[in-house]
Amino acid sequence: MTFRERHHGGAPLVLPNAWDAASARIIERAGAEAIATTxxxxxxxxxxxDGDRLDVDEAVAAVTRIVRAVDVPVTADIESGYGDVARTVRLVRDAxxxxxxxxxxxxxxxERIAAARAVGGDLFVNARIDTFLRSAVGVDETVSRAKTYVDAGADGVFVPGVYDPAVIAELVSRIPAPLNVMAGPGAPSVSALAELGVRRVSVGPAIAAAAYSLVAAAAAEILTEGxxxxxxATLTYGDLDGYFAH
Structure with a gap:
């Protein structure tokens, strides 16, 4: 089943988000069917x-390293497109x-969705709608944007920041494309989201933040307590080194 087809059949596509080659490889080894970047x-x-501060060439280089590190499909978070959407999408596709x-x-x-669709070939274009993250304007505006994006060429719709099962169910019923939600503390479980009709589940920066929290805690312990x-660590030097021996 292709990455595109995976949004339409079986259980929801679960994407623990990666941020570099090592995290992507570890997530793949854990059983992920695909890798999503954060x-x-x-x-x-x-x-x-965060927030469109990345240089586009650095962002694309990161995607390139992740693609090379894994054998499963990779979907790249390109924020709002880093200025020239068409150029960014072309670079990411070519990576x-x-x-x-x-x-x-x-x-x-x-217009961002239309530009991405125009150059993206068979790329799965997931349109993120920030109504629940930033403007809190509710379901009707979210659905209106979703329909506009699908008309412009979006293959899926991503609505982060919504955790209420009733709201999620309404979005599923009213949006004419596979719905992606961002899970985390306070969100329904993956099985509950599946029952609501969600087709894709990701976690945004949560795993990266947890990893960096471990760095902070380990550094503080050795510097203050000795x-x-x-x-x-659960993963040894040999484990991690072996992940990249293929």
Missing amino acids: SAGVAWSLGVP GAAGINIEDGLVAAP TYGTSD
């Missing part, structure tokens, strides 16, 4: 804050990505 995690790993996420923000942005308990 723009926040990629930005942090390159020393800049080997199978899909993209592209976001709107405070106002609808169907002990190493936090650094007692």
Whole structure:
């Protein structure tokens, strides 16, 4: 089943988001059918804050490394397109990505979806709608934007920031495309989301934040207590080194 087909059959496609080659390989080894990048995690790993601050060439280089590190499809979070949407999508496609996420923000942005569709070939275009993250304007505006994006060429719709099962069910019933939600603390479980009709589940920067939290805790322990308990990792040096021996 192709990456595109996977949005239409079976259980929801679950995508624990990666931010570099190592995290992508680890997530693949855990059993992921595909890898989704997190723009926040990629930005942090390159020393800049999230929010379209990445240089497009650095962003594409990160996608390229991730694609090379895994054998499963990769879908790339390109934020709002890094300026020239068509150029960014072309670069990401040529890097080997199978899909993209592209976001709107405070106002609808169907021209970004149209530009991505025009150059993206068979890329799965996932249109992120930020109504619940930024503007809180509700279901009707979300559905209106979703329909506009589908008309512009979106293959799927991503609505992060919504956790209420009743709202999720309404979005599923009213949006004419596979729905992606962002799970995390306070969200329904994957099985519950499946029952609601969600087709794709991702976690945004949550795993990257958890990994960096471990770095902070381990560093604080050794610097203040002089002990190493936090650094007692489950994955050994040999495990991690072996992940890249293929």
